[in-house]
Amino acid sequence: MPDQIQNAFRALADPTRRDIVQMLASQDMTIAQLTDCFDMTRAAVKKHLTVLSDGGLIRVEARGRERINRLEPKGMAPVLDWLSFFDQFWDERLRNLKEAIERKET
Amino acid sequence: MPDQIQNAFRALADPTRRDIVQMLASQDMTIAQLTDCFDMTRAAVKKHLTVLSDGGLIRVEARGRERINRLEPKGMAPVLDWLSFFDQFWDERLRNLKEAIERKET
DNA sequence: CATATTCGATACCATTTGGTTTCATATTTA
DNA sequence: TAAATATGAAACCAAATGGTATCGAATATG
Numbered sequence: 001m002p003d004q005i006q007n008a009f010r011a012l013a014d015p016t017r018r019d020i021v022q023m024l025a026s027q028d029m030t031i032a033q034l035t036d037c038f039d040m041t042r043a044a045v046k047k048h049l050t051v052l053s054d055g056g057l058i059r060v061e062a063r064g065r066e067r068i069n070r071l072e073p074k075g076m077a078p079v080l081d082w083l084s085f086f087d088q089f090w091d092e093r094l095r096n097l098k099e100a101i102e103r104k105e106t
Numbered sequence: 107m108p109d110q111i112q113n114a115f116r117a118l119a120d121p122t123r124r125d126i127v128q129m130l131a132s133q134d135m136t137i138a139q140l141t142d143c144f145d146m147t148r149a150a151v152k153k154h155l156t157v158l159s160d161g162g163l164i165r166v167e168a169r170g171r172e173r174i175n176r177l178e179p180k181g182m183a184p185v186l187d188w189l190s191f192f193d194q195f196w197d198e199r200l201r202n203l204k205e206a207i208e209r210k211e212t
Numbered sequence: 213c214a215t216a217t218t219c220g221a222t223a224c225c226a227t228t229t230g231g232t233t234t235c236a237t238a239t240t241t242a
Numbered sequence: 243t244a245a246a247t248a249t250g251a252a253a254c255c256a257a258a259t260g261g262t263a264t265c266g267a268a269t270a271t272g
Contacts, residue, residue, distance in 0.1 A: 006121055016230090018115070031249065043232070043233080043251090044230065044232075051229095064239060065239040065240070067248080067250095076189070079189070083185070085128065137218075147261075149264095150260070152221095153261085157259095170218085171217070171218045172217095
């Protein structure tokens with residue numbers, strides 16, 4: 001719970017994890033399914049999923065012996081909040097993004 | 107120049123570097139000035155500045171023996187571009203939700 | 213000129229990170 | 243029940259990371 005910003009930024013710092021996020025955006029996937037998409041072992045993918053979960057960017061649901069990994073868009077909020085501190089510098093794309101998520105949350 | 111997204115995300119992954127970004131948002135600073143704000147050596151701060159520079163988030167201007175570090179807002183563009191894929195994610199979700207509701211109503 | 217200031221660069225160190233291998237556990241399925 | 247499947251977890255490893263200390267170069271300043 002503490003330092004959610006740090007955990008989220010850290011989760012996004014790895015290219016494999018960003019790829020996982022993109023894949024989960026189009027469909028929920030099990031660990032085995034995700035592993036098929038990468039040139040690494042299931043254990044490595046599992047570690048990435050743990051980091052993503054710590055960052056609040058995904059949530060995992062047990063279904064039988066499988067673990068369904070799905071995106072948790074709300075976890076992106078701390079990142080967007082931090083970035084929004086610089087509205088004066090970055091352009092308005094950020095504001096639009098935030099509004100999109102907040103619309104969904106209500 | 108390659109992998110600007112990765113360099114930018116990596117630059118933002120460290121709390122000290124995010125603090126530096128916040129400080130530079132309010133005013134340009136030399137390395138010595140920044141060092142005064144942290145409990146670490148100038149060499150450590152300099153390394154962070156190098157990572158931030160690699161990420162395109164700051165630019166450094168030599169002025170005499172000093173190096174003025176200033177924010178480079180354009181460097182945030184790759185990050186915001188990547189994050190904007192959530193827009194599409196939400197649009198899709200909302201579309202699916204809408205379809206589900208319409209199916210129910212008929 | 214002599215000295216202090218500001219920075220760059222390197223070597224070095226402990227810890228973290230991203231990966232593997234291996235084995236154990238839980239759940240399907242034949 | 244036995245075997246196959248899907249995962250968890252731990253030990254281990256090389257490389258990256260974040261830090262230090264130290265030396266040297268460039269620039270102000272007395």
